[in-house]
Amino acid sequence: AAGVIQSPRHLIKEKRETATLKCYPIPRHDTVYWYQQGPGQDPQFLISFYEKMQSDKGSIPDRFSAQQFSDYHSELNMSSLELGDSALYFCASSLEDRGYNEQFFGPGTRLTVL
């Protein structure tokens, strides 16, 4: 079965640079979620989109922005990167419309900020 696809899988950036993470949800899923997992920590919710509109917002820094496109893929844009942004970034998707709200996670993008 198709899973959530994230790219790139690994990313190394310098401080103050910009990064873009991409997420391709499971086909026919209408909702995308972004989570950040720091070293030794549990995942923290950043933001979600339902049918291309922002649905919920968590502890996402103002330096980060995200959107969901017409083909339902999503991108997380991160600017003015800081050392503390080094983490594993997960995208998840679900089919909310029919009440099948189980969130399926992708393999993650490991971001390292030097």
Place this chain on the structure above:
Amino acid sequence: KQEVTQIPAALSVPEGENLVLNCSFTDSAIYNLQWFRQDPGKGLTSLLLIQSSQREQTSGRLNASLDKSSGRSTLYIAASQPGDSATYLCAVRLANTDKLIFGTGTRLQVFP
């Protein structure tokens, strides 16, 4: 504020044992609860989803129960195998939100 706690934090058992992992949450107004497994440095694999109206869900050797009123869920793993070694996370979703709030995790090691 919803807080999710998992006990024990770590568990090491011989192969074949039946296990119970515990998850507790402070706000009973949940929409659903999911159990995940995470291998080191890897993604989260969804194991079971329990809706707030349900009492339990089963998948193979796994059985998860939910007692919303007491703020508790348990994950029962039957006949544990070395391949079950991973960190197990429970996560709750409150009503009218999208976000999952994760517990602290139980690191399980099953040795041959």
